[in-house]
Amino acid sequence: MKVVVAHNRYASGQPSGENVIVDAEIAQLGAAGVTVLPFLRSSDEIGTFSKAQKVLLPLAPIRGADSQRALAALIQGEKPDLVHLHNPYPLISPAIVRTAHQLGVPVVHTVHNYRQVCAPGLYFRDGHICTQCRGRAFPLPAVTHTCYRGSKAQSAVMAATLAYHRGTWKQVDRFIALTDRIAEHLADFGIPADRITVKPNGIPDGGAAQRPGDGFLYAARLTPEKGLELVLDAWARHPDGALGPLRIVGDGPLRPLAERAAAERADVTYLGPVDNATVRAEIARSACVIAASTWHDVLPTIVLEALSGGRPVLVTDRGGLPYLTGEAGWVVEPAADALAAGLARAREGAAALAPVARARFESQFAPDVLTERLIAVYRDVVSRRR
Numbered sequence: 226m227k228v229v230v231a232h233n234r235y236a237s238g239q240p241s242g243e244n245v246i247v248d249a250e251i252a253q254l255g256a257a258g259v260t261v262l263p264f265l266r267s268s269d270e271i272g273t274f275s276k277a278q279k280v281l282l283p284l285a286p287i288r289g290a291d292s293q294r295a296l297a298a299l300i301q302g303e304k305p306d307l308v309h310l311h312n313p314y315p316l317i318s319p320a321i322v323r324t325a326h327q328l329g330v331p332v333v334h335t336v337h338n339y340r341q342v343c344a345p346g347l348y349f350r351d352g353h354i355c356t357q358c359r360g361r362a363f364p365l366p367a368v369t370h371t372c373y374r375g376s377k378a379q380s381a382v383m384a385a386t387l388a389y390h391r392g393t394w395k396q397v398d399r400f401i402a403l404t405d406r407i408a409e410h411l412a413d414f415g416i417p418a419d420r421i422t423v424k425p426n427g428i429p430d431g432g433a434a435q436r437p438g439d440g441f442l443y444a445a446r447l448t449p450e451k452g453l454e455l456v457l458d459a460w461a462r463h464p465d466g467a468l469g470p471l472r473i474v475g476d477g478p479l480r481p482l483a484e485r486a487a488a489e490r491a492d493v494t495y496l497g498p499v500d501n502a503t504v505r506a507e508i509a510r511s512a513c514v515i516a517a518s519t520w521h522d523v524l525p526t527i528v529l530e531a532l533s534g535g536r537p538v539l540v541t542d543r544g545g546l547p548y549l550t551g552e553a554g555w556v557v558e559p560a561a562d563a564l565a566a567g568l569a570r571a572r573e574g575a576a577a578l579a580p581v582a583r584a585r586f587e588s589q590f591a592p593d594v595l596t597e598r599l600i601a602v603y604r605d606v607v608s609r610r611r
């Protein structure tokens with residue numbers, strides 16, 4: 226089988242679990258015998274554009290003319306069985322669906338966020354869940370609230386893109402929803418159930434930690450929707466040292482909060498931004514990993530990495546977090562009192578759930594399991610198209 230994997234990589238200055246996932250999936254498909262034709266653009270390219278190209282850049286999410294020509298040439302030259310699209314913005318454009326179909330090639334799309342409806346793709350604004358654009362032919366609230374990159378002009382362009390491509394998305398042959406929450410989002414958007422397959426992302430198996438850990442790890446972008454403030458508020462409700470150590474990994478606008486907490490409490494350490502190998506090592510050092518998102522987080526990679534390492538997770542009841550956690554952790558409301566109580570329960574019960582966490586990874590999220598499921602989706606889509 227020959228598959229085009231299309232993805233607009235996020236800028237290198239913006240750490241992206243989605244980039245990591247796509248790279249891992251390409252490697253896993255190749256190892257399983259699939260011929261992968263990477264069709265990759267990067268937002269880093271924008272910095273090298275000429276003045277004329279930058280003038281036309283606002284049109285890229287709508288048309289992506291350069292990308293459509295390049296894709297057409299690739300399809301005509303390689304004759305792939307299908308196109309598998311991940312992120313189309315800003316340089317590829319959802320127009321890739323129409324281009325592939327014009328050349329007789331079906332399209333599978335992995336949905337990593339809520340951008341069929343929401344300009345920033347988060348369903349989150351000003352510190353709270355927001356679904357004002359759901360069900361609208363034109364998402365005007367996104368423009369009113371400058372939801373895309375804090376710019377009214379860029380928000381207007383993205384809103385126009387979403388309106389223009391509502392019909393385009395409904396032509397996709399099969400959607401891969403990473404969790405049940407994404408499946409619900411797609412159904413609400415009008416996608417029939419028989420064109421939605423729930424299949425989470427996979428990550429390389431780092432192996433279970435060999436020794437018991439201690440304390441907690443919080444590793445995420447330090448942005449409001451990822452819940453750092455919530456974690457620190459809940460942590461402060463316990464005496465210093467009562468829960469063991471809390472190690473914080475990541476970077477972002479809320480970095481001063483992490484630095485202040487580390488300065489004020491002996492049981493808090495801020496490690497800053499680190500590479501993936503260090504994250505894995507910190508998971509092994511910890512007894513439990515925290516994912517405290519206050520938005521409907523789709524599939525935070527840190528949860529899969531925790532389960533891979535045999536570490537249970539303490540999560541909020543947002544987005545795909547309960548789906549990922551299953552019986553391998555604790556699910557609480559995104560409120561300081563609830564999370565504080567969850568921290569106490571996790572402190573007592575983490576060791577007992579360590580083998581449960583590893584077993585959940587092996588049965589549900591191991592690379593070979595998910596790659597087989599993905600190839601089965603490919604075969605079904607190709608057979609139906611034929």
